[in-house]
Amino acid sequence: MTNELDIFMAVPSFKEEDVRDKTVVVIDVLRACTTMITAIDNGAKGIIPVENMDAAGRISQSLDSPQYLLCGEKDGKKIEGYHLGNAPLEYTPDMVEGKTVILNTTNGTKAVKKAVSAEKLIIGSFLNMNKVVEELRTAEESIAIICSGWRGRLSLEDMLCAGNIVYDYYDGDLPECMPDSVNIAFGLYQKFGDDLEGMIMQSSHARRLHDIISPEDITYSCKVNYTDALPILEDGMIINRNGKET
Numbered sequence: 197m198t199n200e201l202d203i204f205m206a207v208p209s210f211k212e213e214d215v216r217d218k219t220v221v222v223i224d225v226l227r228a229c230t231t232m233i234t235a236i237d238n239g240a241k242g243i244i245p246v247e248n249m250d251a252a253g254r255i256s257q258s259l260d261s262p263q264y265l266l267c268g269e270k271d272g273k274k275i276e277g278y279h280l281g282n283a284p285l286e287y288t289p290d291m292v293e294g295k296t297v298i299l300n301t302t303n304g305t306k307a308v309k310k311a312v313s314a315e316k317l318i319i320g321s322f323l324n325m326n327k328v329v330e331e332l333r334t335a336e337e338s339i340a341i342i343c344s345g346w347r348g349r350l351s352l353e354d355m356l357c358a359g360n361i362v363y364d365y366y367d368g369d370l371p372e373c374m375p376d377s378v379n380i381a382f383g384l385y386q387k388f389g390d391d392l393e394g395m396i397m398q399s400s401h402a403r404r405l406h407d408i409i410s411p412e413d414i415t416y417s418c419k420v421n422y423t424d425a426l427p428i429l430e431d432g433m434i435i436n437r438n439g440k441e442t
Contacts, residue, residue, distance in 0.1 A: 199332075199338055201374070201375075201378060202214075202340050202375050202377065203340075203362070203375065203377040203378050204377070205350045205355065206343060206344070206345030206348050206349055206351075207310060207342070207348060208348045210342060212311075212313050213313075214340065215314050215342070217337060218315060218337050218340045219316045219332065219339050220314035220316065220317045220342060221318045221319075221328055221339070221361065222304065222308050222311060223320050223321060223341065223344060223358055223361075224301070224303055225351075225357050225396070226353050226396070226399075226414065227301075227409075228303065229304050229344070230284045230416070230417045231282050231284040231287060231301075232299065232304075232319050232427055233427055234285075234323070234423075235284075235292045236427045236435070237423045237425040238287055238288060238289040238293065239289050240287070240292040241295060241435075242296050242297070242433040242434060242435045243296070243297045243427070243435075244296065244299065245304075245308040245309060246299065246300045246309070247309050252266060252268065252298050255298050256298055263296055264298055265279040265296070265297050265298065266278045267279055267297050267298065268280075268281065268298075268305070269281050269302065272405055272408045272409075273408055275300070282299075282301050283409045285410070285412060302347065303346055304344045307342050308429065308434075311340075311342055312429070312432075315337050318331055318427070318428050319428070322421075322422075323421075323425075324426060325357075325360055325420050326421045326424075327424055327425070327426040329361060329364045331426060331437075341361060341362070341381075343355055343358055346400070351401050352396065352399040352401075353396045353399050353401060353402070355380070355384055356388060356392060356396065358381040359381035359386070362381055362382045363386065363389070370382050392418050397414060425438060
């Protein structure tokens with residue numbers, strides 16, 4: 197494979213020009229990307245990612261209220277007045293099927309909005325690992341993997357997920373002269389990939405979320421190849437490229 201590949205460890209670590217015209221994967225394991233993939237897999241019509249509550253409010257006013265859900269969190273907690281927070285297991289078929297989800301999160305949706313200059317933008321997590329890697333193998337452009345992190349800082353779970361993508365993309369044989377971030381993610385996954393849930397449960401973000409969400413949400417977020425859904429961004433909305441028909 198000849199595609200250049202790089203990893204950005206948190207939202208502030210990249211600029212718009214770093215991802216322009218590239219195939220980009222945005223990762224936020226805990227929890228925005230896991231939530232987006234779940235909502236899409238369970239029949240959501242689409243997801244509109246926004247950067248803040250003001251943007252979410254403006255968009256919600258322009259939509260037919262029975263057809264949308266206003267969702268998201270601030271500092272990990274559901275925003276008062278929103279239909280749903282950012283816990284993926286809340287996004288059941290009964291809640292989201294046929295609905296447009298307006299999603300506002302602390303880290304993941306900000307990463308998506310910052311990367312809109314990409315040629316193709318994919319939402320990735322452990323849940324749809326195989327589909328993400330399959331899609332990357334068809335890419336003609338350079339590849340960038342963006343870890344959303346937490347408030348501008350590295351998150352262990354996102355780097356593990358990025359390492360999983362790189363490991364599978366290169367069939368476990370990393371080429372020489374890769375960027376440091378790629379080498380770090382690859383080595384992290386090599387060392388801890390056999391116990392993803394155990395490692396992620398020890399991460400700073402999982403501990404931060406301990407009193408906010410159920411342990412089941414974190415366990416669910418660690419499931420590998422749970423779905424064939426492949427959410428991609430098209431004209432400002434995240435839609436399903438594969439998997440169940442919506």
